[in-house]
Each structure stands twice: as C-alpha cells, then as structure tokens.
Amino acid sequence: MLRNSFVKSSAASRASALQFVRFASTKYDVVVIGGGPGGYIAAIKAAQLGYNTACVEKRGSLGGTCLNVGCIPSKSLLNNTHLYHQIKHDSKHRGIEIAGDVSVNFSTLMAAKDKAVKGLTSGIEMLFKKNGVTYLKGEASFVDEHNINVKPIDGSENLEVEGTNFIVATGSEPTPFPGIEIDEERIVSSTGVLSLKELPKRMSIIGGGIIGLEMASVYARLGTEVTVIEFQSAIGAGMDAEVAKQSQKLLAKQGLNFKLGTKVTKGVREGDVVKIEVEDVKSGKKEELESDVLLVAIGRRPYTKNLDFEKAGLELDNKGRVVIDSELKTKHDHIRVIGDVTFGPMLAHKAEEEGVAAAEYIKHGHGHVNYANIPSVMYTHPEVAWVGLNEQQLKEQGIKYKVGKFPFIANSRAKTNLDTDGFVKFLADAETQRVLGVHIIGANAGEMIAEAGLALEYGASTEDIARTCHAHPTLSEAFKEAALATFDKPLNF
Amino acid sequence: MRAATRLFKHTPLIKFVGGPHTAPKNVSHAAKAHPMAPNGELPGSGSSGSSAGASYFNKNPVEPQNGEFFSRSQLSSRFRYKAPKEEEIDNVITGGAALVF
Numbered sequence: 341m342l343r344n345s346f347v348k349s350s351a352a353s354r355a356s357a358l359q360f361v362r363f364a365s366t367k368y369d370v371v372v373i374g375g376g377p378g379g380y381i382a383a384i385k386a387a388q389l390g391y392n393t394a395c396v397e398k399r400g401s402l403g404g405t406c407l408n409v410g411c412i413p414s415k416s417l418l419n420n421t422h423l424y425h426q427i428k429h430d431s432k433h434r435g436i437e438i439a440g441d442v443s444v445n446f447s448t449l450m451a452a453k454d455k456a457v458k459g460l461t462s463g464i465e466m467l468f469k470k471n472g473v474t475y476l477k478g479e480a481s482f483v484d485e486h487n488i489n490v491k492p493i494d495g496s497e498n499l500e501v502e503g504t505n506f507i508v509a510t511g512s513e514p515t516p517f518p519g520i521e522i523d524e525e526r527i528v529s530s531t532g533v534l535s536l537k538e539l540p541k542r543m544s545i546i547g548g549g550i551i552g553l554e555m556a557s558v559y560a561r562l563g564t565e566v567t568v569i570e571f572q573s574a575i576g577a578g579m580d581a582e583v584a585k586q587s588q589k590l591l592a593k594q595g596l597n598f599k600l601g602t603k604v605t606k607g608v609r610e611g612d613v614v615k616i617e618v619e620d621v622k623s624g625k626k627e628e629l630e631s632d633v634l635l636v637a638i639g640r641r642p643y644t645k646n647l648d649f650e651k652a653g654l655e656l657d658n659k660g661r662v663v664i665d666s667e668l669k670t671k672h673d674h675i676r677v678i679g680d681v682t683f684g685p686m687l688a689h690k691a692e693e694e695g696v697a698a699a700e701y702i703k704h705g706h707g708h709v710n711y712a713n714i715p716s717v718m719y720t721h722p723e724v725a726w727v728g729l730n731e732q733q734l735k736e737q738g739i740k741y742k743v744g745k746f747p748f749i750a751n752s753r754a755k756t757n758l759d760t761d762g763f764v765k766f767l768a769d770a771e772t773q774r775v776l777g778v779h780i781i782g783a784n785a786g787e788m789i790a791e792a793g794l795a796l797e798y799g800a801s802t803e804d805i806a807r808t809c810h811a812h813p814t815l816s817e818a819f820k821e822a823a824l825a826t827f828d829k830p831l832n833f
Numbered sequence: 834m835r836a837a838t839r840l841f842k843h844t845p846l847i848k849f850v851g852g853p854h855t856a857p858k859n860v861s862h863a864a865k866a867h868p869m870a871p872n873g874e875l876p877g878s879g880s881s882g883s884s885a886g887a888s889y890f891n892k893n894p895v896e897p898q899n900g901e902f903f904s905r906s907q908l909s910s911r912f913r914y915k916a917p918k919e920e921e922i923d924n925v926i927t928g929g930a931a932l933v934f
Contacts, residue, residue: 654876804847
C-alpha cells in the first residue's frame with residue numbers, strides 16, 4: 341500500500357516536472373491566448389506552419405465556450421431529447437409499440453452530455469501533442485506588447501512568456517440582463533441551463549434567438565412548460581422573415597409559448613420561484629409570470645476581463661470588441677485578434693476560419709475569410725439553416741433576385757421519414773442566376789447548408805446546382821429542385 | 834441543329850480554381866478596415882469607443898438622439914419588413930402536393 345502510494349506520488353511529481361519543463365521555455369514564435377475553437381485551431385495551424393507555438397487557456401480544458409458550455413453540450417441535449425420525444429410521441433404510427441412507459445433519467449441525460457464534452461476536449465489536448473503545441477494552463481495578461489504574464493491554474497509560480505506574434509482569441513461571455521441577477525440555479529445563463537440539477541416544471545426564456553430556442557426545444561420535449569419572451573416582433577435574429585415566421589409556427593405546434601414584442605421589466609428569485617414582470621412593447625400592458633427557472637439568453641459580449649489590454653495598447657470599440665483591420669491586426673502588426681472578441685458574428689466556425697487566416701497571415705502575409713459566406717444553424721427540430729443574403733437584405737441593397745422554393749412534403753425521402761415540415765428557399769440573381777442566399781427549414785438543414793456554402797464560395801448559379809446529379813432518394817433532392825425552381829419549373833412539385 | 838445545341842448548352846457559372854495556391858505576391862499590407870467593422874474603424878485611428886482596460890459598460894450608455902432608433906421594430910409600421918402572409922407560407926409548405934399525397 342505504501343509502495344503503491346509512493347509510485348503514485350512519483351508519477352505525480354514526474355508529471356509536474358514535465359509540465360515545468362514545458363513551461364520552462366518562455367519564448368515562442370506564436371502565442372495564442374485562448375483555447376476555444378478559434379484559438380486552438382490557430383495554434384495547431386501555426387504549429388503546422390513551422391512555428392514554435394504556445395496556447396494559453398485558463399478554463400482547465402480546451403475547446404472554449406463552444407465545446408464546454410455551448411454548441412457541443414447543447415447538441416447532446418438536443419439530440420437525446422429529440423430521440424426521447426420521438427420514441428414517446430412519434431413511434432406508434434410508425435409501427436413501433438413500446439411496452440411500458442418511456443421516461444427520462446435527467447442525471448444520466450446530463451452525464452451523457454458531460455461524456456461527449458470530455459471526449460472532445462481531451463481530443464484537442466491530443467491534437468496539441470501531435471502538432472507540438474505547448475499548452476499553458478493558466479490565465480494570461482499582457483505585460484507589454486511583447487510579453488504576457490501567465491498565472492498557472494494550479495497555483496504555481498507565475499510565468500512571463502515572450503511572443504514574437506500573438507493571436508488573441510479570448511471569446512465571449514453571456515450578456516447580463518440589467519437588473520436581473522444570475523445565480524445559475526433558478527436564474528440561469530446559457531451556461532447554467534446546460535447543467536440544471538432537476539427538470540423544471542416551468543421555464544421562461546428571455547431572448548428568442550438561437551440559444552433561447554434551442555434550449556426551449558430541449559426542455560419542452562422533456563415536458564417543461566416553456567415560454568419564450570422576445571422584445572422584437574419575430575424570433576430567430578438574422579433569419580429570413582419567412583423562415584422565422586414558419587419556424588415559430590412549427591415550434592408553437594410543439595408546445596412552445598411565445599410572447600413576442602414583449603419586454604422584461606423585472607426578474608427576481610423568491611425562494612424556488614422566479615417572478616418575472618413583462619410589458620407589451622406596443623400597448624404597454626403589464627403582466628406577471630412565474631417560473632421555476634428563468635433563462636437569460638439575450639446574447640453574448642466580448643470577453644476581455646483581466647487581460648490588461650491597455651498595457652499592450654489595444655483598443656476596444658463601444659461594444660467592447662477589439663478593433664482590428666482587414667488582416668486581423670491591431671495597431672501592432674504582431675498582435676492579431678480573432679473570434680468572438682472582435683468584429684463579426686459570434687460563431688465558432690467563423691472563429692476557426694479566422695484562426696487559420698491569422699496563422700497564414702503571419703506565415704505568408706495572406707489569409708482568407710469570406711464574411712459573406714458564413715452559415716448559421718439553429719438545431720431545433722426541424723433545423724433551420726441559412727447562408728448568404730436574405731430577402732430583406734437584397735431589397736435594401738436594391739438587388740433584383742428570383743426566389744425558388746421546394747417543400748419537403750414533396751420530397752420522397754422526407755415522406756418516407758414521415759418528417760416533412762419545412763422547405764428549401766433559394767435567392768438568386770435575377771439576371772445571372774448566381775446564388776445569393778439559401779434558407780432552409782427541415783430535418784438535416786444544418787448539414788444541407790454546406791452545399792449552399794460551397795455554391796456561394798465558387799460563385800455557382802442555380803442552374804449549376806440543378807444540373808448536378810443528386811442521389812435518390814435523399815433530402816438533398818429538395819435542394820436541387822429549389823435551385824431549379826428559380827429559373828424553371830420544379831419537377832416533383 | 835448545331836445552333837440549337839449551342840443555344841441549350843449549359844455554361845457553368847461555377848469556376849473551379851484548382852490548386853495548390855501560392856500566396857499572392859506584392860500584396861499591400863496598408864491598414865484597411867475589417868470587413869465587419871462598423872463605420873470602417875481602424876486600429877490606432879483613435880475612433881474607438883474606449884481604450885482597453887476601461888470598462889465600456891461603465892461608460893455613459895449610448896442613447897438614441899432625436900430621430901434615431903436602435904431597432905427597426907421601434908419605427909412605424911411603414912418602415913418595417915413586411916411579413917409574408919399565412920397563405921403564402923401555407924402554399925409553400927403544403928401547396929398542390931397536399932392534394933396528391
């Protein structure tokens with residue numbers, strides 16, 4: 341027993357010594373601050389381009405908000421609750437008889453989510469090892485424009501790290517709602533809602549954007565009475581108006597309650613209940629709601645806390661974003677900034693693109709990010725996905741366009757799946773048929789939108805897509821038919 | 834006949850650009866505004882809302898001036914986006930196909 345503990349303690353000291361050896365090197369060609377989707381990709385790419393690279397992350401696990409408390413855990417909950425809902429409510433007419441009751445084990449549901457997160461975050465550590473990226477587990481702050489201080493999370497001595505180049509990728513955090521105090525128990529942010537201890541009977545959600553609607557779907561499927569409160573008169577910020585309206589209709593059919601054009605004036609916890617005061621934006625009519633859990637999902641703000649940016653002379657704009665130029669540079673050529681902490685949509689895949697571009701700018705003086713071609717996906721059921729311009733934007737820009745639509749009810753695969761809600765909508769240049777935007781509601785929309793992204797990137801016309809053979813029977817045939825419908829008649833509708 | 838064939842021949846708009854790509858030479862690195870930067874802000878131009886470190890949330894909040902609005906929904910209905918009609922959406926979703934299936 342003594343021997344066993346001695347072996348364990350020697351192994352621990354060896355691991356600690358190894359970490360020290362890794363920390364001992366304090367000068368790097370590229371230092372990436374933040375190990376989220378933008379930061380870790382930038383670090384791997386920089387290492388692949390031959391730079392001695394370090395990545396500083398204070399969370400204790402890589403992957404940032406996306407992997408730890410964002411996209412990945414929410415997708416686990418969305419997928420598993422969808423399966424549950426389908427087994428419980430959508431199996432009998434498919435010929436599947438369930439003997440006995442179907443129920444949810446809430447803690448196992450959460451454990452399955454945690455397992456997915458753990459697997460993916462440790463996968464990034466492996467990728468760091470494979471590519472020779474030094475992983476510094478600590479909190480970074482600028483000392484000056486060439487040096488940062490790293491405060492290790494294990495409490496060991498601080499380390500000063502010198503970088504020839506820096507890539508700042510510190511991400512974002514949930515925006516607080518003025519006057520509403522988040523305790524991550526009854527009043528939760530997008531982080532707390534992923535780790536509730538028990539299934540709430542009633543949940544109110546402030547914000548009808550993607551995060552709010554995805555979480556609304558998760559809990560409504562589990563039987564929670566969900567009310568979404570949105571200040572705007574439509575849900576799904578950034579969606580094409582027609583798509584937003586249709587997806588609201590489909591979500592309402594699933595039991596979600598919507599209070600649109602409604603502002604929240606108060607939200608306080610009283611014991612195990614949250615009391616919320618709302619007001620109709622137009623009429624000013626007030627109403628009081630009660631919930632077991634209130635989710636505040638009104639957006640995210642750039643994360644720059646404790647980074648001492650002023651010591652490196654970096655500037656923030658009035659929304660707290662670091663100001664950069666078209667090559668992602670700050671006023672110092674060797675400090676570049678990517679992802680949520682700077683301009684552009686706060687999306688993991690946008691940050692990844694910028695991560696690659698930042699490393700390539702350092703190496704070649706040239707990088708590429710097409711901000712006109714960044715897809716958005718809402719992983720409700722049906723999914724909603726879009727890329728490029730929507731009708732409102734085309735009208736505002738005075739661009740003449742044609743619309744081509746194809747409903748999934750006329751698609752053979754959707755019919756066999758008994759899952760026919762939604763449509764594919766193409767917006768193409770009226771003269772050249774060049775694809776300008778694609779908007780999809782439907783099962784698998786998030787996967788299908790990749791074809792639209794490729795078409796936009798290559799400057800394809802709708803005829804190019806319509807003349808491309810798509811496998812039968814697949815949902816993607818609806819994509820082809822919608823493209824065809826912009827300049828000719830669809831064949832199956 | 835040949836003329837008719839030519840007429841119906843599809844010329845793809847898509848252009849596959851091939852590879853591998855080499856980085857373009859003689860690229861100007863003069864600072865240009867980031868494509869997503871509002872009002873073409875540039876680093877070091879002094880046009881930023883705040884300097885780093887200072888909490889921008891503690892600064893005076895930006896209030897709309899007379900005649901300014903932060904959201905389209907605050908404008909009168911004349912300026913708002915027109916939502917599609919229920920019938921239009923239903924036609925797209927179900928359409929004639931509902932009669933067939």
